[in-house]
Amino acid sequence: MMILAVNNLLDPDTLPMVLRxxxxxxxxxxxxxxxxxxxxxxxxxxxxxxxSHAVLxxxxxxxxxxxxLSIVPMFIGAVxxxxxxxFLTQTLHHYGRLSTDAAMGVxxxxxxALGVVLLKLFGSRVHLDAACVYEGSLIMVLDTIRVGGxxxxxxxxxxxxxxxxxxLVVAVLWKELKITTFDSALATAIGISAPVMHYTLMTLVALTAVASFQVVGSILVVAMLIIPPAAAQLCVERLGRMVLLSCLIGALVGVLGTLIAVRYDLSPPGTMAVLAGSIYALAAIFSPTGGLAARAWFNYQTSARIVREDILAMLYRVEEYDRSRKIARADAIEAVGGGFTARHALRTLVRRGGVTRDEGGLMLTDSGRAQAAQLVRTHRLWEAYLVxxxxxxxxxxxxPAHRVEHFLDEEIREQLAERLPxxxxxPHGREIPE
Structure with missing residues (x-):
């Protein structure tokens, strides 16, 4: 149901409506x-x-x-x-040999569909607008009661x-809900009934869907049940922080979605669902833990580190044959694949003091030589282990040793060294650096 656009959201005549x-x-x-x-x-x-659909x-x-159409009978029927x-979903899953998602779909x-058929058959008696099934009815919101002043x-x-x-239920059953969510077998082993927690949660979801259905319809119910938690999951890694962040996102969507919808005469539930989807898209891109940008940056950092280490190891091997020999900058960059990453890796090594550069070419510093010796040691220890x-x-x-040398830690290196006399x-007859 559309509402009239409001040019001034702070207008005293329209502000109460917007706030409600x-x-x-x-x-x-x-x-x-x-x-x-x-x-x-x-x-x-x-x-x-x-x-949210089955309550119809x-x-x-x-x-x-x-x-x-009073609240109590409608609430009881929908619950x-x-x-x-x-119950039907669980029954089909356990006894009908259907997967959980297929059972829910059925x-x-x-x-x-049954609700839509009943609505059409008894439409003259049931004062439910089919459009309200999807978008809710703002008349329910604009109808007010006076509490105090x-x-x-x-x-x-x-x-x-x-x-x-x-x-209240989440606060009281926080531990039980958390354990059954992450490890239902452990919950059963310590005496917590996973089925009871499941049906408790489903009852809460049903209550929430019922409370929301007439006002905002099925669109916003589904969007708010899924999108804010999904966005929060991308940003944090602790359950408590995820619940808190998802609630903050939901509240933000409610405030901004209302303002945008009223200002431009849009459907509030639809506007909020679109806004929630936009927030999820931003989280999917810019989340510091699971976002595309963070993963891309991590992958680049890893690639740059590997290229830096390849340059160090290459210069070390050159020094093994001739301590005074230098490698031209262009040759070093070309040897590790060329491109922006190689050039940036070499600049980083020079800036950090691992490599010196002059007109004659590149050479290792003492600190760079120590890092390179560790890499070459790891490489040759792994070669010896494989053979x-x-x-x-x-x-x-x-x-295989070239790939592994960048990821083995000191403990594994020493375990490999203990196997050798x-x-x-x-295996190529070269000395393993100390």
């Missing part, structure tokens, strides 16, 4: 982000989609039995539909208690 929409959006998003974090970690994101037949049936969705599409959205009587229930322990031909060990040489 914003309050409901934030409450709904916080509830969804809180329980959605566990859905994402359990790889059950589709369950949120299933529950519960709403219709509840009206047919009660003849009322029962959500619990039924969870159940939620069937129940949602404040006018609050009537739906806050549902959204706020559900949020408080979610916070002596694994029986590889001598002409097949250089490339005093004064041993590598």
């Amino acid at each position: 929409i914003m309050v409901m959006a934030v409450l709904v998003n916080l509830s969804c982000a809180l329980v959605g974090s566990f859905l994402v970690l359990r790889r059950m994101s589709l369950m949120g989609d299933a529950l 037949p519960g709403l219709v049936v509840a009206f047919l039995f009660s003849g009322s 029962l539909a959500g619990v039924a969705t969870t 159940v939620f599409t069937s129940l949602f 404040l006018e609050l959205p009537r739906q806050i009587l549902v959204a706020l208690p559900v949020l408080l229930v979610n916070v 002596d322990e694994l029986g590889l031909p001598v002409d097949h060990v250089h490339e 005093e004064g041993a040489e590598d």
